[in-house]
Amino acid sequence: MHSMRGGQPPRAPSPAxxxxxxxxxxxxxxxxxxxxxxxxxxxxxxxxxxFKGDMFPSAFHLLQALRFxxxxxxxxxxxxxxxxxxxxxxxQNHGLIRPDWENIVLDVMDDVLVQKFRQHPxxxxxxxxxxLAELIFNDRDDxxxxxxxxxxxxxxxxxxxxxxxxxxxxxxxxxxxxxxxALSQPxxxxxxxxxxxxxxxxxxxxxxxxxxxxxxxYLTHSPIASGAVDTDTDTAFKVNVPHLTAAATRTLKASxxxxxxxxxxxxxxxxxxxxxxxxxxxxxxxxxxLFDEPEAFPETIFGDGSLASSLSSSYIEPPPPVNEKxxxxxAPPIQGLYFDPNIILPDELAEDLLQKCMNxxxxxxxxxxxxxFERVVPQxxxxxxxxxxxxxxxxxxxxxxxxxxxxxxxxLLHTLSKCMNGVLPSDTHELLFxxxxxxxxxxxxxxxxxxxxxxxxxxxxxxxxxxxxxxGVSLGSGCVMQFAKxxxxxxxxxxxxxxxxxxxxxxxxxxxxVYVMSGKARYDWTHGIAGRKEDWVQTCADSGRGRWVMRSIxxxxxxRWLLPGADIVGGLPDATAKY
Ligand SMILES: O=C(O)CCC(=O)C(=O)O
Ligand SMILES: [Fe+2]
Numbered sequence: 001m002h003s004m005r006g007g008q009p010p011r012a013p014s015p016a017x018x019x020x021x022x023x024x025x026x027x028x029x030x031x032x033x034x035x036x037x038x039x040x041x042x043x044x045x046x047x048x049x050x051f052k053g054d055m056f057p058s059a060f061h062l063l064q065a066l067r068f069x070x071x072x073x074x075x076x077x078x079x080x081x082x083x084x085x086x087x088x089x090x091x092q093n094h095g096l097i098r099p100d101w102e103n104i105v106l107d108v109m110d111d112v113l114v115q116k117f118r119q120h121p122x123x124x125x126x127x128x129x130x131x132l133a134e135l136i137f138n139d140r141d142d143x144x145x146x147x148x149x150x151x152x153x154x155x156x157x158x159x160x161x162x163x164x165x166x167x168x169x170x171x172x173x174x175x176x177x178x179x180x181x182a183l184s185q186p187x188x189x190x191x192x193x194x195x196x197x198x199x200x201x202x203x204x205x206x207x208x209x210x211x212x213x214x215x216x217x218y219l220t221h222s223p224i225a226s227g228a229v230d231t232d233t234d235t236a237f238k239v240n241v242p243h244l245t246a247a248a249t250r251t252l253k254a255s256x257x258x259x260x261x262x263x264x265x266x267x268x269x270x271x272x273x274x275x276x277x278x279x280x281x282x283x284x285x286x287x288x289x290l291f292d293e294p295e296a297f298p299e300t301i302f303g304d305g306s307l308a309s310s311l312s313s314s315y316i317e318p319p320p321p322v323n324e325k326x327x328x329x330x331a332p333p334i335q336g337l338y339f340d341p342n343i344i345l346p347d348e349l350a351e352d353l354l355q356k357c358m359n360x361x362x363x364x365x366x367x368x369x370x371x372x373f374e375r376v377v378p379q380x381x382x383x384x385x386x387x388x389x390x391x392x393x394x395x396x397x398x399x400x401x402x403x404x405x406x407x408x409x410x411x412l413l414h415t416l417s418k419c420m421n422g423v424l425p426s427d428t429h430e431l432l433f434x435x436x437x438x439x440x441x442x443x444x445x446x447x448x449x450x451x452x453x454x455x456x457x458x459x460x461x462x463x464x465x466x467x468x469x470x471x472g473v474s475l476g477s478g479c480v481m482q483f484a485k486x487x488x489x490x491x492x493x494x495x496x497x498x499x500x501x502x503x504x505x506x507x508x509x510x511x512x513x514v515y516v517m518s519g520k521a522r523y524d525w526t527h528g529i530a531g532r533k534e535d536w537v538q539t540c541a542d543s544g545r546g547r548w549v550m551r552s553i554x555x556x557x558x559x560r561w562l563l564p565g566a567d568i569v570g571g572l573p574d575a576t577a578k579y
Contacts, residue, residue: 028133028134029133029134029135029136030130030133030134030135030136031136031138032135032136032137032138033137033138033139037126038126038130038135040120040122040123040126041123041126041127041130041135041137041156041160042137042139042145042156043058043059043060043063043109043112043113043116043144043156043159044058044059044060044083044139045058045059046058047059047116047119047120047123048119049061049062049112049115049116049119050115050119051065051115054078055078056078057078057081058083059112059113059115059116060083060086061077061078061080061086062112062115063105063108063109063112064077064086064087064089064090065077065078066108066112067090067097067098067101068093068096068097068098069096069098070096073089073093073096076089077089077090106155106159109155109159110159110162113159113160113162113163114163117163124163125533125534125548125550127160127163127164128164128550134157135154135156135157135160135161136154136157137154137156137157138150139152139156143155144156144159320536320546321536324536325506325546326536326537326538326539326543326544326545326546326547327480327506327507327508327535327536327537327538328505328506328507328508328538328541329341329507329508329537329538329540329541330507330541330542331507332483332505332506332507333505334483334505334520334521334525335519335520335521336428336517336518336519336520336521336522337483337515337516337517337518337521337525338420338423338424338428338515338516338518339507339509339513339514339515339516340423340514341510341513341541343419343420343423343513343514344510344511344512344513344514345415345419345473345512345513345514346415346512347512349412349415350473350475350511350512352408353408353412353473353475353555353557354475354476354555356408357447357449357475357555357557358449358553358555360406361447361449362449362555367449368448368449368450368451368454369446369447369448369449370446370447371444371445371446371447372404372405372406372409372444372445372446372447373404373442373443373444373445373562374404374405374442374443374444374562375404375442376440376441376442405443405445409445409557409559412473412557413433413443413559416432416433416471416473416514417429417432417433419514420432420433420471420514420516424516428469428516428518431468431469431518432469432471432516432518432559441467441561441562442561442562443559443560443561443562444466444559444560444561444562445557445558445559446556446557446558446560447555447556447557448555448556448558449553449554449555450477450479450529450551450553450554450555450556451553452477452533452534452550452551452552452553453531453532453533453551454531455528455529455530455531455532456528456529457528458482458484458526458527458528459526459527459528460486460522460523460525460526460527461522461560463523464563465562465563466560466561466562466563467560467561467562467563468518468519468522468523468561469516469517469518469522469560469561470516470517470518470522470558470559470560471514471515471516471558471559472514472515472516472517472556472557472558472559473512473513473514473556473557473558474509474510474511474512474513474514474515474554474555474556475511475512475554475555475556475557476511476552476553476554476555477511477551477552477553477554478508478509478510478511478535478537478549478551478554479508479509479529479535479551479554480506480507480508480509480529480530480535480536480537481506481507481509481515481527481528481529482504482505482506482527482528482529482530483504483505483506483507483521483525483526483527484503484504484505484525484526484528485502485503485504485524485525485526486523486524486525486526487524508535508537508538508549532551533550533551534548534549534550534551535548535549535551536548536549537549
C-alpha cells in the first residue's frame, strides 16, 4: 500500500528523502514526547497492535519485528517490553534484516500505523485535534523522531499526516449520514443561517446536489469539517477540509455525488459506485508478503475509492458512553430556560466576536475567564449621551445609560435584544432588556474560554451578587451544557447527567447560539459543562441516536444583572469556578 501526499506519486523507495515543502502545515508546532498528552501518536507508545492475531506491545515493536523474516526473532521482539532492549536485539541481528528493508520501511510503517489507529480510534481523535500543526517527535531515533540533537528527519510526522485523510473522510461520511437522515425527516432543524467552521481554512469544497426544496439545514461536527445546505445555490452540502489530498478529494467527490430525494446513505453509496471512474487510482502494494491477510489488514481507504469502503474500513467511532443519553439539540423542558437552535447570531458577527475575545483577552495560556462590569452612575451621563444610546427601534431597550462595557458587548446586547424579541415571553425579554425609562441597572459580563477538555463546575450563579435573567452566547466549538436540579445530587457533581430526566438535562449549544436562564432555570437548577474533549449528542433533533462531537476552542459571553452594591468588586467570592 502506498500513501499519496499532496497529490505526489507514491513515495520514493529510499527513506532518505525530504518532502517538507509538500506539507500544508499551519505554523504551529507541537512538541511530543513520552510525557505529552499526545504521546499516543508516537510509534513507541504502549498501544498494542494486533498483527495476524498476535499482539505486539506497540507499533514500534511490530515495525522492528517486521524487519526480520525469522519467526523466532519476531517472537523475541514481540515478547520484549523495553524499547531499548528491542533496539539492542535489532542491532545484534543486523545481518538478518530483510535485504529490501530500506526500500519498504516507509510503506510498512504506513500500514503499521493504519492498523494502530484503526485499533485505537481514540488516537484518531487526538490526531484530528492537532489539525495541521507540525508534530515534532522528541524521540532519540533520528529517523522517526528529531533525535538527540533535535535535527533528525522527524519522519513520523509525515506518517501520521498521511493518516489524516482517512479520519477526515470518515467525519465527512458521518456528516453525509446526518444529512441523509435530515432529508428523510423534513421537519429536522430548519435553520436560518449557514456557516463554515471558524477553524477551517477552506481549501476543498465538495458538493452534492440537493434534491428537494428544503430550507437551510445546518450541521457542525468538528472543528475541521462542517456542512450546510443552502437553498439559494445548487451547492447543497459543503465539506471544507484543508487536509484532503487531491486523491482523497477525488474519492470523496465520487462518493458524495447525489443524494436522491429523501435520500439515504445507501443511495449515495450506490451512486458512488457509478462514479468510480473518478476515484483515486488504486495503489497496489509491493509488500504483499507482509500484509497479505485481508482480515488483519483490510484495504486502505483509497483502495477502491468507494464511500462504502471508507465507511467500513476507516476511522471507527468510539463506543457510546454507558448510561448517558445523547444531549438534545433542542431546549429541555426546564421552566425559564430558553434555547432555540434556530436562533443563531449572524455568522460574521459570531466570528468577529470570537476573534475579538481571543485577541483581546486570551493571549496568555493561563487566562480562561474575564469578568467585565458596568456601573450605574446616571448623573455622570449628560442626557444627550443617554438618549443617543436609545434605539430608534421601539422593540429595543436601553442598555445602560452609563455602560462601561466595550462597544462590542453593548452592540451584542442590542443584537440579542432584537433577535430574542418574539422568541422570549415578553416579561422575560423585558427582564433582560428593560424598556426605556426603567430604573438603571448594571450588568456583569463573563467571557469564558474553554479549551478542549475544559469545563465549568455545575453551579447556580451567585444568589447574593446577581439578579434574575442570564443570557449567554456560545462561540466557536459547540459543547454540551448540563443542567441538574440544584437540590439533587447531580447538581453538585461534575460529569454525566442523571437518568432521571426530570432532575437533569443536557443540551448541545452550537456556535452562535443563544440561551437564557430565568426564574426556575436560574435559581433552582445548576448549569455546568463537563471537562471533556468530546460530547455525546443527538444526531439531529428528535433523534434517539447519538454521535460524538469533538470540541475545539469555545468562548462564551454571558450577561447577568448585578444586584445593588455588587458592582463594587472584592469581598464576595467569584461567581464561578472553572476547571
Ligand atoms: O460557558 C457558558 O456558557 C456558561 C458560563 C457560566 O455559567 C458562568 O460563567 O457563570
Ligand atoms: Fe453560570
